[in-house]
Amino acid sequence: MKKLLSRRNVLRGAGGIAIALPLLPDAARADGGEIPKRFVGIYVPNGVFTPQWFPTAGANEQSFTLNQIHQPLAPYRDKMLFVQGIDMNVAITGTGEMHQRGLGALLTGAKLNSGTFVGNDGSSAGWAKGQSIDQAIAAMVGQTTRLASLQLGVNAQERDVSGVMSYAGDAQPLLPQNDPRVTFRNLFMEGSGPVLDATQKRRKSVLDAVLDQVAVVKRRMGTIDQQRLDGHLTKVRELERRVTALPPGTCATPMAPGELQFLSEAAMPEVAKLQLDLMTVAFQCDLTRVVTIMFSDAKNHRGMPFLGINSSIHNISHYGDADQMRLKLAERDRWQAQQFAYVLESLKNLTDSNGTTLLDNSLVFQGSDVSRGNVHSHDDMPHLLAGGAAGWQMGRYVKFSGQQHNNLLVSILRAFGGTQTTWGEPSFCTGTLRGL
Amino acid sequence: MRLVRSAVTILAATSLLACPKKPPPEEQPPPVAECDGAADRTPMRLLTRAEFDFTVADLLGDTSNPSRDFPREPIVNGFDNDAKSLQVTDESVTRYLEAAEAIAGTAMQTQRSRVVPCQTRDSACADQFIAQTGRRLFRRALTVEEKASFKVFFNQVLASQGNDFDVATEWTLQVMLQSPQFLYRFEEGQTPASKWDFRTPLIGTELATRLSYLLWASTPDDTLLDAAETGQLDDPSVLEAQARRLLADQRAMRGRMRFFNLWLRTEDIARLSKDPARYPNFSPQLAKAWQDSLDLYLRDIASGPGTLKALLTSDRVYANNLMESYVNRSGLGSDFTPVSMPGTERLGLLTQPGLLARLSSPDQSSPIRRGIFVLDKVLCQPPPPPPAGFNPVPPAPNTGTTTRERFLQHSTDPFCAGCHHLIDPVGFGFENYDAVGQYRTSENGKPVDASGSVYAARDEKLSGTFSGVVELSKKLAESRQVHDCVSAEWMHFAMGRGLGAGDACSLTQVQERFSTSQGRFDELLVAIIMSDTFRTRPAGEAR
Numbered sequence: 001m002k003k004l005l006s007r008r009n010v011l012r013g014a015g016g017i018a019i020a021l022p023l024l025p026d027a028a029r030a031d032g033g034e035i036p037k038r039f040v041g042i043y044v045p046n047g048v049f050t051p052q053w054f055p056t057a058g059a060n061e062q063s064f065t066l067n068q069i070h071q072p073l074a075p076y077r078d079k080m081l082f083v084q085g086i087d088m089n090v091a092i093t094g095t096g097e098m099h100q101r102g103l104g105a106l107l108t109g110a111k112l113n114s115g116t117f118v119g120n121d122g123s124s125a126g127w128a129k130g131q132s133i134d135q136a137i138a139a140m141v142g143q144t145t146r147l148a149s150l151q152l153g154v155n156a157q158e159r160d161v162s163g164v165m166s167y168a169g170d171a172q173p174l175l176p177q178n179d180p181r182v183t184f185r186n187l188f189m190e191g192s193g194p195v196l197d198a199t200q201k202r203r204k205s206v207l208d209a210v211l212d213q214v215a216v217v218k219r220r221m222g223t224i225d226q227q228r229l230d231g232h233l234t235k236v237r238e239l240e241r242r243v244t245a246l247p248p249g250t251c252a253t254p255m256a257p258g259e260l261q262f263l264s265e266a267a268m269p270e271v272a273k274l275q276l277d278l279m280t281v282a283f284q285c286d287l288t289r290v291v292t293i294m295f296s297d298a299k300n301h302r303g304m305p306f307l308g309i310n311s312s313i314h315n316i317s318h319y320g321d322a323d324q325m326r327l328k329l330a331e332r333d334r335w336q337a338q339q340f341a342y343v344l345e346s347l348k349n350l351t352d353s354n355g356t357t358l359l360d361n362s363l364v365f366q367g368s369d370v371s372r373g374n375v376h377s378h379d380d381m382p383h384l385l386a387g388g389a390a391g392w393q394m395g396r397y398v399k400f401s402g403q404q405h406n407n408l409l410v411s412i413l414r415a416f417g418g419t420q421t422t423w424g425e426p427s428f429c430t431g432t433l434r435g436l
Numbered sequence: 437m438r439l440v441r442s443a444v445t446i447l448a449a450t451s452l453l454a455c456p457k458k459p460p461p462e463e464q465p466p467p468v469a470e471c472d473g474a475a476d477r478t479p480m481r482l483l484t485r486a487e488f489d490f491t492v493a494d495l496l497g498d499t500s501n502p503s504r505d506f507p508r509e510p511i512v513n514g515f516d517n518d519a520k521s522l523q524v525t526d527e528s529v530t531r532y533l534e535a536a537e538a539i540a541g542t543a544m545q546t547q548r549s550r551v552v553p554c555q556t557r558d559s560a561c562a563d564q565f566i567a568q569t570g571r572r573l574f575r576r577a578l579t580v581e582e583k584a585s586f587k588v589f590f591n592q593v594l595a596s597q598g599n600d601f602d603v604a605t606e607w608t609l610q611v612m613l614q615s616p617q618f619l620y621r622f623e624e625g626q627t628p629a630s631k632w633d634f635r636t637p638l639i640g641t642e643l644a645t646r647l648s649y650l651l652w653a654s655t656p657d658d659t660l661l662d663a664a665e666t667g668q669l670d671d672p673s674v675l676e677a678q679a680r681r682l683l684a685d686q687r688a689m690r691g692r693m694r695f696f697n698l699w700l701r702t703e704d705i706a707r708l709s710k711d712p713a714r715y716p717n718f719s720p721q722l723a724k725a726w727q728d729s730l731d732l733y734l735r736d737i738a739s740g741p742g743t744l745k746a747l748l749t750s751d752r753v754y755a756n757n758l759m760e761s762y763v764n765r766s767g768l769g770s771d772f773t774p775v776s777m778p779g780t781e782r783l784g785l786l787t788q789p790g791l792l793a794r795l796s797s798p799d800q801s802s803p804i805r806r807g808i809f810v811l812d813k814v815l816c817q818p819p820p821p822p823p824a825g826f827n828p829v830p831p832a833p834n835t836g837t838t839t840r841e842r843f844l845q846h847s848t849d850p851f852c853a854g855c856h857h858l859i860d861p862v863g864f865g866f867e868n869y870d871a872v873g874q875y876r877t878s879e880n881g882k883p884v885d886a887s888g889s890v891y892a893a894r895d896e897k898l899s900g901t902f903s904g905v906v907e908l909s910k911k912l913a914e915s916r917q918v919h920d921c922v923s924a925e926w927m928h929f930a931m932g933r934g935l936g937a938g939d940a941c942s943l944t945q946v947q948e949r950f951s952t953s954q955g956r957f958d959e960l961l962v963a964i965i966m967s968d969t970f971r972t973r974p975a976g977e978a979r
Contacts, residue, residue: 116513116934118812127521147526157707159511174525175507182505185534186527203533205596206610209589213615216581220624225480228523232616235529243533264720265709303709303798310711311799325832 035352035361037389037416038283039137040343041107041292042366043156043165045300046099046317047373048382049330055082055397064397069333072341078395079344079359081385081436085400086408088378090428091369096125098376099298100161102369107132107292108167109406109424117160125161127171130424133409134166135174137416138290146242147186149290150282153178154272155263155302156294163297176294180257180274187278187287188253200244207240254281265302268295272339280346283358295336298369307331317373326374340366344386360388363412381405390415392436400433407433477974478933480620482522484509488535488619490654490690495572496543496550502535514813514925515698519932529614536613544606551609557601562590565605574617575655576641577665586611621645628975634938635968636975640664647679647965650930652687653694672966679965683958692738692957693731695929699813702730705790711799714833715872722758726790726873729754732772733788744922744955748784748913751776761874762789781875784909786810786866789873796871800833803843803863810862814912816921817894819858838879840864861889865908893917919955923947923963930964942969 048069055064064082066074073080091101094111097119104112108130115126134149142148151166153176166174177183211233218229257278262271275293282288296302301312309316309328319326347359366384371377388394390412406422406429413420414432422429483491485503492498507527512518524532543551553568554561566586570578578586586608593604612618621642628636638646641656644664648656656664660678668674682688697703705727710718732754737747754772755763763775777783785791795805812818831842843864846856865888870876877884886904893899895917902908912918923946928935935943946963953959964970 117511118818159508159516171520172523173510173521175510177507177527179505182527182531185505186530202607205593206536206607206614207533209585209608209611210614212585212589213582213611213617216579216585217616217622221480221622222477222624224477225620225622228479228620229616232524232529235524235526236614238526239529239533242530263707301797303711305709310709310713312797315797319832323832 035354035356036286036289037141038289038347038358038362039134039141039291039389039412039416040279040347040362040364040387041132041134041165042340042343042364043103043106043292043294044333044336044366044368044382045103045296045298046314046329047368047370047376048333049321049326050372050380050382051321052330053333053382054084054380057397057399061396061398069330070337072334072337073344076341076344076348076386079348079386079388081392081394082397083383083385083400083408083436084380084398086381086383086403086405088371088381088405090404090406090425091378096161098378099369100125102378103165103298104128104161105405105424106367106369107134107165107409109133109409109429110170111425112161113171115161117162119162127161127164127173128167129170130167131169131172132165132167132292133413133423134290134292135168136413136418136420140417141289145286145288146245147282147288148238149174149292150183150186150279150288151176152183152275152279152291152293153297154275154293154295155265155268156297157263158297158299162299163294165294166292176292178271179262180271180278181259181262183275183278184256187282187285188256203243204240207236207243210236211240266305268304269306273342276339276342276346279343280350283347283362284350295339304332304335307335314373320374329373336366340364340384340386347387356388359386362387363389363415365412378405383408390436398435400435403433404428404430407431411436478519478931480616480622481517481519481932482524482620483618484516484522486516486690486694487649487653490652490687492539494652494654494657494687496539497547498539498542500538500542502539503531506531506535511698513928513934514701515929515932517929517932524619532614532619536610539613540606540609543609544602548602552605562587562601562604566590566608569609570612571661572655572658573612574615575621575645575661576639582617621649623973625973625975633975635972637670637972640667640669642973643669643675643971644678646930646970647675648682649691650965651679651682651691651961652685653690654687675971676962676966679962680958683961689735689738691961693734695926696734696738697731698929699925700730700734700785700791701794702727702734702790705730705794708793709798710793710872714799715870717761718872719758722872723793725756725758726793729756729759729772730788730790732774733785736774738957742957744919744950744957745913748786748909748918750784751779751782753777753782753788759789779906781868781906783906784913786905786909786912787869789869792866792869792873793871795866796873797833799871800842801839801867801869801871803839803860803866804856805863806866807859807861807863810908810912811859813925814918814921815893815895815898816924817917819855835880838867838882838884840867840885841882858891861891862908864888865902866905868904916951919951920947923950923960926960927964927967927969930970935969939969942967 052068055066058064066077088102088105090109090111091098091105094101095114096112100117100119101112104110108128110128110130112128113126116124117126118124138149151174156163156176156178159175164173164175168174214229214233214236218226221229257274260270261267279291300314303310304313309331313332316325316328343364344359347362348357350358352358352361364386368382371380371382406424410420410423410429411432413423421431485506488503489501492502507525509516510518510521512521551569552561552565554564566583567578570582570586589611590604590608593607597603623638623642625636625638641661641664644656644660648654648660663669663674663678669678706724708723712718733752736752737750752774753763754774755765755768756770756772757768760766760768763777765775795809796802808819843860846852846860865886867884868875868877868886887901888908889901890898895915898911898915898917902911924935924943927943927946946967949963950960
């Protein structure tokens with residue numbers, strides 16, 4: 001079974017067609033027999049319509065009822081963990097405005113640098129001050145894959161702190177890639193034979209010479225530039241490793257997506273489908289184990305015409321809960337729930353070498369920059385967790401009280417084998433969450 | 437930058453004198469506030485996508501826009517060239533590889549004589565190729581070590597690829613195009629004359645590179661490189677002559693337009709969308725027409741009068757058949773035509789349909805965005821941010837009221853009024869234009885009130901009431917504060933970093949020259965180039 005992905009699968013997504021595969025033997029082999037864990041981080045902007053978002057609690061944690069927005073997730077109810085009472089206190093004060101701070105802290109748990117990025121309200125900020133957990137996870141699980149991590153976007157246009165969720169480190173933003181065509185090229189650029197082909201040999205030779213040039217010029221420069229050149233050197237070395245890596249045996253290169261207007265509002269569903277399908281292929285072929293994906297950005301002054309929403313979602317998020325306009329946000333939330341369901345479905349359709357599904361071996365985390373856009377609050381963050389990688393009992397609705405957001409982040413890191421005892425701004429982290 | 441801007445202004449106000457020339461003699465404490473004052477150590481600057489493409493087009497004739505899939509630059513203060521934020525990623529080095537392969541392949545097929553300056557296919561010709569093409573791509577003569585390393589590579593390829601000269605050339609070109617010497621603008625500076633010097637002059641080729649990337653968004657040509665390598669740019673009169681030569685070249689339009697487009701954030705316009713229920717005539721084609729129209733307007737100003745006053749008060753609007761209603765014409769074709777408007781409905785940049793539409797919501801005009809734009813981008817006097825924890829709920833557009841009425845809460849609620857008394861009255865002056873930039877005298881059956889006012893501008897002549905954007909634009913066009921603001925913005929763009937106290941003296945001189953020149957953009961650019969900030973870099977960095 002060489003060709004695992006038909007053109008249809010990649011271009012239109014699996015859409016219910018099970019890509020049931022015999023497994024990902026290479027993934028396990030590369031890790032000495034351990035089944036690797038995967039992480040997916042999803043960003044949804046500007047908070048949610050809370051009255052229809054959190055589940056209705058039952059007699060115990062397991063007996064909750066999904067609210068209207070999350071009906072698309074009904075088939076995965078038992079794979080999901082709803083948490084309430086997680087407060088992103090680190091984002092309540094500091095440089096920048098609430099959306100900037102919330103997105104900056106979502107995976108970093110850090111405050112923002114000062115800077116000149118003008119926020120939605122006119123205040124300004126710089127990049128987030130720390131590494132994001134997806135990058136820390138990539139350092140643990142992503143070192144044998146072609147790409148340590150992937151940052152994807154669906155119309156995430158802002159090119160500043162309002163448009164970034166992943167950080168390699170302090171003020172080192174990793175802007176998401178919005179074009180599925182380029183995502184494809186990031187994943188598949190190698191030859192496909194069992195030995196290095198001529199292209200791979202040439203690239204290795206050329207990149208070796210580029211590395212020589214970096215070394216030559218580095219000797220002449222001052223310390224700041226030397227640090228940058230070290231970073232450049234590392235990136236070229238990693239590129240060389242990627243272009244010379246032999247393709248995983250079970251995985252053939254699928255057809256590339258075609259060109260599309262990937263920044264148009266109307267194309268969002270199509271782009272989302274393509275990006276998520278490419279994410280699935282990347283997992284399937286074990287090209288990466290860590291993906292973050294942003295649906296629009298924190299400014300988000302865009303409509304969603306395919307849902308009949310023609311005014312700015314950001315503005316809509318500001319209306320009072322009783323206002324008819326704000327109901328449109330619930331429609332947006334429901335669309336996001338469909339995307340989330342599609343991620344879970346895609347992961348469930350892939351099988352690891354021991355017969356477990358990728359959903360069993362993944363943790364999917366969705367979050368936002370604020371909890372409720374109309375008050376810009378950071379308490380009760382609308383976090384959604386799914387999958388079995390963390391080893392937490394899923395199918396629950398857990399109500400915490402006043403727990404720090406950063407405690408959840410450090411708990412996720414430990415679930416992936418991290419030894420961290422704190423994450424992000426230290427004064428906003430008191431340790432792991434008990435009761436997950 | 438906000439803080440820095442005000443710091444610069446304060447300093448600027450107190451030091452209008454010419455700057456002290458030379459640092460003090462040895463063994464004296466360093467000076468603190470001169471033109472050679474300490475400045476941020478800007479890291480080497482990575483080429484932006486636009487710069488990469490123009491460079492490749494100029495050197496190798498490749499106009500295929502090879503950077504189009506490169507990662508987007510972070511935008512800092514509106515600009516895409518922030519030295520600190522521009523860093524390579526896994527993705528960018530991958531794109532560099534692809535681009536280098538494509539560019540080198542095309543160049544060898546279609547532009548071989550540009551790449552290889554000799555007919556023979558021998559070792560001497562390889563040396564010439566490495567020296568000449570290397571010099572153009574690296575914007576300076578290659579060092580002995582660099583030449584030797586490329587020759588070793590060239591010979592290795594030759595040996596492994598059946599002695600094919602062109603293959604070795606193509607692969608070597610691929611290496612050059614991915615080398616840091618090409619991708620970054622390195623600046624070492626001359627050896628400082630004194631250990632007390634905060635700043636040291638750039639080496640000629642480094643200065644030539646700053647010059648051409650500011651004016652052309654591209655690499656120096658051979659003439660400029662020759663002048664640089666013979667030390668002529670150390671002579672201010674030669675430097676100025678070269679600056680004027682570059683400004684007279686067609687390529688200078690790229691540099692001007694890049695600044696305008698980033699400063700005004702025009703690239704967003706073609707992607708705008710509007711509520712079809714309210715604006716049934718809106719279409720993506722119209723949004724594209726707005727952007728094209730504004731682009732033509734800006735080119736018209738830059739190639740014609742070339743002054744800030746003209747930018748703010750030209751009577752022209754470029755329109756085609758999609759934009760007839762904006763210029764009260766009919767029968768226009770699909771090509772754009774400049775239309776001179778009577779100065780009542782529209783006048784200048786601030787009334788261009790594309791800009792007005794960008795500074796609006798999808799479903800209504802936005803006095804807030806328009807007010808903030810004027811304060812921040814035109815006056816460099818941005819309003820303070822709102823207090824933490826506030827909740828901006830824009831009023832829903834409805835059919836019974838005017839925008840002005842809907843935003844009334846800002847002035848009645850003391851919590852909002854603190855800041856919005858600065859913002860909204862400026863934005864209300866734009867109420868003659870709806871969310872698609874269409875002129876209107878009534879809204880929802882009620883007459884539009886387009887009176888506005890500016891509070892507490894640093895330029896006292898700007899403060900006070902005005903009636904509509906036309907009147908506001910005329911006032912702005914005469915204001916020294918507006919001229920100083922554009923000087924600061926363009927200088928920020930030129931340096932790829934925010935300006936600090938160490939730049940205050942240079943900035944003051946630049947602002948003075950721009951104002952004295954009656955706001956001529958090209959004189960502003962020459963003034964920036966001649967400033968100490970532009971011609972020097974921080975000294976004393978450990979090597």
